[in-house]
Amino acid sequence: MPVLVMKFGGTSVATLDRIARAAKRVGxxxxxxxxxxxxxxxxxxxxxxxxxxxxxxSPLFDAREYDAVVSSxxxxxxxxxxxxxQEMDVPARSWAGWQVPLKTTSAHSSARIEEIPTxxxxxxxxxxxxxAVVAGFQGISPEGRITTLxxxxxxTTAVAFAAAFEADRCDIYTDVDGVYTTDxxxxxxxxxxxxxxxxxxxxxxxxxAKVLQTRSVELAMRYNVRLRVLSSFEDNNENAGTLVCxxxxxxxxxxxxxxxxxxxxxxxxxxxxxxxxxxxxAIFGPLAEAGVNVDMIVQNISEDGRTxxxxxxxxxxxxxxxxxxxxxxxxxxxxxxxxxxxxxVCKVSVVGIGMRSHAGVASQMFTALKNExxxxxxxxxSEIKISVLIDRxxxxxxxxxxxxxxxxxxx
Amino acid sequence: MPVLVMKFGGTSVATLDRIARAAKRVGxxxxxxxxxxxxxxxxxxxxxxxxxxxxxxSPLFDAREYDAVVSSxxxxxxxxxxxxxQEMDVPARSWAGWQVPLKTTSAHSSARIEEIPTxxxxxxxxxxxxxAVVAGFQGISPEGRITTLxxxxxxTTAVAFAAAFEADRCDIYTDVDGVYTTDxxxxxxxxxxxxxxxxxxxxxxxxxAKVLQTRSVELAMRYNVRLRVLSSFEDNNENAGTLVCxxxxxxxxxxxxxxxxxxxxxxxxxxxxxxxxxxxxAIFGPLAEAGVNVDMIVQNISEDGRTxxxxxxxxxxxxxxxxxxxxxxxxxxxxxxxxxxxxxVCKVSVVGIGMRSHAGVASQMFTALKNExxxxxxxxxSEIKISVLIDRxxxxxxxxxxxxxxxxxxx
Numbered sequence: 001m002p003v004l005v006m007k008f009g010g011t012s013v014a015t016l017d018r019i020a021r022a023a024k025r026v027g028x029x030x031x032x033x034x035x036x037x038x039x040x041x042x043x044x045x046x047x048x049x050x051x052x053x054x055x056x057x058s059p060l061f062d063a064r065e066y067d068a069v070v071s072s073x074x075x076x077x078x079x080x081x082x083x084x085x086q087e088m089d090v091p092a093r094s095w096a097g098w099q100v101p102l103k104t105t106s107a108h109s110s111a112r113i114e115e116i117p118t119x120x121x122x123x124x125x126x127x128x129x130x131x132a133v134v135a136g137f138q139g140i141s142p143e144g145r146i147t148t149l150x151x152x153x154x155x156t157t158a159v160a161f162a163a164a165f166e167a168d169r170c171d172i173y174t175d176v177d178g179v180y181t182t183d184x185x186x187x188x189x190x191x192x193x194x195x196x197x198x199x200x201x202x203x204x205x206x207x208x209a210k211v212l213q214t215r216s217v218e219l220a221m222r223y224n225v226r227l228r229v230l231s232s233f234e235d236n237n238e239n240a241g242t243l244v245c246x247x248x249x250x251x252x253x254x255x256x257x258x259x260x261x262x263x264x265x266x267x268x269x270x271x272x273x274x275x276x277x278x279x280x281x282a283i284f285g286p287l288a289e290a291g292v293n294v295d296m297i298v299q300n301i302s303e304d305g306r307t308x309x310x311x312x313x314x315x316x317x318x319x320x321x322x323x324x325x326x327x328x329x330x331x332x333x334x335x336x337x338x339x340x341x342x343x344x345v346c347k348v349s350v351v352g353i354g355m356r357s358h359a360g361v362a363s364q365m366f367t368a369l370k371n372e373x374x375x376x377x378x379x380x381x382s383e384i385k386i387s388v389l390i391d392r393x394x395x396x397x398x399x400x401x402x403x404x405x406x407x408x409x410x411x
Numbered sequence: 412m413p414v415l416v417m418k419f420g421g422t423s424v425a426t427l428d429r430i431a432r433a434a435k436r437v438g439x440x441x442x443x444x445x446x447x448x449x450x451x452x453x454x455x456x457x458x459x460x461x462x463x464x465x466x467x468x469s470p471l472f473d474a475r476e477y478d479a480v481v482s483s484x485x486x487x488x489x490x491x492x493x494x495x496x497q498e499m500d501v502p503a504r505s506w507a508g509w510q511v512p513l514k515t516t517s518a519h520s521s522a523r524i525e526e527i528p529t530x531x532x533x534x535x536x537x538x539x540x541x542x543a544v545v546a547g548f549q550g551i552s553p554e555g556r557i558t559t560l561x562x563x564x565x566x567t568t569a570v571a572f573a574a575a576f577e578a579d580r581c582d583i584y585t586d587v588d589g590v591y592t593t594d595x596x597x598x599x600x601x602x603x604x605x606x607x608x609x610x611x612x613x614x615x616x617x618x619x620a621k622v623l624q625t626r627s628v629e630l631a632m633r634y635n636v637r638l639r640v641l642s643s644f645e646d647n648n649e650n651a652g653t654l655v656c657x658x659x660x661x662x663x664x665x666x667x668x669x670x671x672x673x674x675x676x677x678x679x680x681x682x683x684x685x686x687x688x689x690x691x692x693a694i695f696g697p698l699a700e701a702g703v704n705v706d707m708i709v710q711n712i713s714e715d716g717r718t719x720x721x722x723x724x725x726x727x728x729x730x731x732x733x734x735x736x737x738x739x740x741x742x743x744x745x746x747x748x749x750x751x752x753x754x755x756v757c758k759v760s761v762v763g764i765g766m767r768s769h770a771g772v773a774s775q776m777f778t779a780l781k782n783e784x785x786x787x788x789x790x791x792x793s794e795i796k797i798s799v800l801i802d803r804x805x806x807x808x809x810x811x812x813x814x815x816x817x818x819x820x821x822x
Contacts, residue, residue, distance in 0.1 A: 016464060016467055016468055019468070020468075050487065053427060053487075053491055054490070054491070054494060056427055057427055057430070057431075057491050057494045057495050057498065058494040058495070058497060058498045061494055062493070062494060062497055062504075064504070065490040065491075065493045065494045065497070065504070065505055066490070066494075068486060068489065068490040068493075068505050068507065069486070069487050069490035069491060069494075072483035072484075072486050072487050073483075075479060075480070075483050075486075076461065076464075076480050076483050078479065079465070079476040079477070079479040079480035080464055080465070080468050080476075080480060082473070082476045082479075083465060083468045083469040083472055083473060083476045083477075083480075084468050084469070086469060086473055086476070087468065087469045093473075093475070093476070094476055094479050096479070096557075098509070099555060099556070144510060145510070146507075
C-alpha cells in the first residue's frame with residue numbers, strides 16, 4: 001500500500017469536534033487506498049499552558065524536564081485521535097515519539113532527528129492496521145529521555161516520517177488554505193498558489209510567512225518530499241491547498257511567485273567608521289553576541305579611510321544594538337562618529353525562482369516603487385529574492401504595487 | 412544511604428504552589444540523610460478531564476489508548492516536581508513509568524505490577540542524585556505500551572517502590588492528617604490513631620474509609636512496608652500521621668480500633684425461595700453478572716423447604732438486582748414469592764485486631780445499640796470486624812454510641 005503522511009496542527013485538533021473532523025479526512029484517505037501516518041500537535045493552547053507552568057516553576061529550567069512535561073500534549077492528542085478513528089471502524093493506534101522510536105540528538109528542546117526506524121509501524125500496517133497516529137514534536141535521546149524538536153517541530157516530524165516511509169505525499173493541515181502570492185490581508189488581489197518551489201517557500205518562510213517552518217521545508221527539499229499545505233476548515237478537493245515541490249515539478253513560468261513583507265524593521269547606521277580590514281567582524285561579532293538578529297547589511301563607499309555601515313534588525317532590538325556598539329567602542333574595538341537608527345522602516349521582498357533566468361526583475365521592482373513615489377533605503381538581493389527597506393507607511397502600497405507590477409493576480 | 416518513598420496525591424500537587432510546598436517536605440527528608448523516591452499523582456482534576464475526553468470520544472474505548480492519554484497527567488507533575496526540586500538545589504530528575512521501567516501485565520487500565528528494576532535509579536543515587544521523581548499510576552506492558560494501574564494506582568506504585576527499594580518507610584501525603592477512630596464529621600470525639608495494623612486498615616478501607624486504597628495496603632502487608640499516612644497541609648513532626656504497620660509493631664491493646672460506616676446501603680430480601688442445594692449460586696451468579704456488588708448475605712431458617720434470602724448492596728443497584736432476579740426467575744433458574752427492598756439502611760462496623768483475643772465484643776456492640784433503641788436488621792462478622800445493617804436515620808447515633816462504648820476517645 002502507498003503511504004500518506006497527514007499532519008494536523010494545534011488549531012486543527014483544538015477540540016474533540018475538530019479531532020473528529022480531522023479523523024474524517026484521514027478516513028477518506030484510507031478509503032482512497034492509503035496506509036496513513038498521522039502526525040498530531042497538542043490541542044491549541046495546551047503547549048503554551050505547559051510551557052508557562054515550567055517557566056513559572058523554574059525560569060532557567062532543565063530542558064530535559066521541560067521536554068518531559070511539554071511532550072505530554074501531543075501524547076494526549078495522539079491517543080484521542082486513535083480512539084476517534086477506532087470509533088469510525090478504522091484500525092488505528094497511537095505512538096508516542098519514544099515508542100516509534102524517533103531517535104534524536106540529546107539537544108533537549110531543540111533536538112534534531114537522527115533516525116526513524118520504519119519496521120515497527122510497517123509491521124502493524126502489514127497486520128491490517130490502517131493508521132499510525134504519532135505524537136509530533138518529540139523523540140527519544142540516546143540516554144532514553146524524551147526530547148522535543150522545538151516549536152514547529154510537528155511539521156518537521158511529519159516531513160521526516162514522509163521521507164523515512166517514502167510517502168507519496170505529506171499533507172500539512174493548518175488554518176490557512178495554502179500559500180498565497182502575498183498576504184490576503186494586505187492585498188485583496190492575493191491569489192493562492194497551486195504550486196511553489198522548495199527554494200521559494202524557504203525564502204518566504206524566512207521572510208515571515210508563517211505557513212510552514214523553515215526547517216521542515218529544508219528537510220522536504222533535501223529528501224524531495226512532496227509537501228502539501230491545506231486547510232482543515234474547508235472541504236478540499238484533490239487539487240486543494242498548495243503543493244511545495246521541486247522546481248522541475250512546476251510547469252508555470254512566472255518570474256516572481258510572491259511578495260513578502262516584514263513590518264517591524266529598523267535601519268541602523270554607524271556614521272564614519274574607520275574602514276579597515278576586519279571592521280565588519282569587529283561590528284557584527286558583538287552584535288551577534290548581544291543577540292541582535294542582523295538581516296541586511298550595506299557598506300557605503302569609503303572616503304578618506306572612513307565609511308558608513310548600515311544594517312537592519314527588528315525594531316525592538318535597536319537598544320540592544322546601540323548598547324553593544326557603545327561597549328565595543330569603549331573597549332576600543334571600533335570607532336564611529338554616531339549611531340543613527342531609523343525605526344520607521346519595513347522590508348518588502350519579491351521572491352521567485354524565475355528570476356534566475358530573467359534579467360530586469362530588479363529594475364522592474366524599483367520602477368514600480370518609484371511610480372508610487374516610494375523611496376528605497378536599502379537593497380539586498382539573493383539568487384531568487386530582492387528585498388528593499390522602505391518607510392513603514394508605504395508598506396501596504398508597496399506590496400500592492402509590486403503584486404500588480406508582476407501580474408500575480410492571474411495565474 | 413537509606414531510601415524513603417514519599418507519595419503526593421492529586422490535591423497535594425494541585426497547583427504550582429502546592430508542588431512547591433510538597434517539594435519543601437522532600438527537601439527536608441533529603442537534609443535528614445535520605446535518598447528519596449517521590450511518587451506523584453496527576454494535578455487534581457487533571458485525570459478526570461482526560462478520562463472525560465476519552466469517554467466522550469469513545470464510550471467503549473480501547474484501554475490501550477485510554478492509558479496513553481490518561482498517564483500524561485502524572486508525567487506532567489513528575490517533570491514539574493523535578494524542576495521545583497532543582498530550583499531548591501536538590502539534585503533531582505523525573506521518570507515516567509516506562510523509563511524506570513515499571514513492568515506490568517498487559518491488563519490495560521487495571522494492570523498489575525510485575526517488576527520494578529532498581530538498577531537505573533540506584534545508579535543515579537550513586538552519582539549524587541538525591542531525588543527520583545516517578546510518575547505514579549503507570550507502567551509499561553510486555554508489548555511496550557503504556558499501562559495504568561487503575562484509580563488509586565499511585566498509592567500502589569508508592570508501596571511497590573518502597574518494597575523494591577527496601578525503603579525505610581513509605582509516606583503517603585494526602586488531604587487528611589491520618590486515620591481516625593471514626594469519621595470526625597460524624598463524631599467530634601474521633602481521635603487520630605498513631606498506629607493501625609495492616610489488617611485493620613484493610614477492613615477500614617474496604618468499609619469505605621477513603622484514606623488508602625485496599626490494594627496498596629495489601630501490598631504493604633505482603634512486603635511489610637511501613638506505611639505512613641499524613642497531611643500535606645499541616646506541619647508534621649516525626650510522629651505525625653498514622654503509621655500502618657505489622658500487628659507486632661503495635662503495643663497498645665485496644666480491642667476495637669475504629670468505627671466505620673457506609674451510608675447508602677439497601678437490604679434486599681427474596682421471600683420464600685425454594686431451599687435446595689445450589690440455590691445461593693443460582694441467585695448470586697446472576698447478580699454478579701449484572702454488576703451488583705453484594706456485601707452481606709443472610710439466609711434465614713428453612714421452613715417447609717422454603718427460605719428467605721437477604722443480602723445488602725449499594726442502594727443505587729437495587730433496580731439492577733431486581734431486574735437480574737426477574738430474569739433468572741423467567742428463565743426458571745430460581746423461584747421466589749416476592750422481592751422486598753429496604754432502601755433506608757446503612758452499615759456500621761467496628762474493627763479491631765484485639766477482637767481475636769477478646770470475647771464479648773459482639774454483645775458489647777449489640778448492647779450499646781440496644782441502649783439507644785436501635786434495631787439491628789442484619790449482622791455479619793469476620794475475625795476482626797463486626798458489621799450491622801440498621802435504619803439510616805440512626806447512623807450518626809450508632810457511630811457515636813459505639814465510639815463511646817469502646818472508649819475510642821482516649822488512647
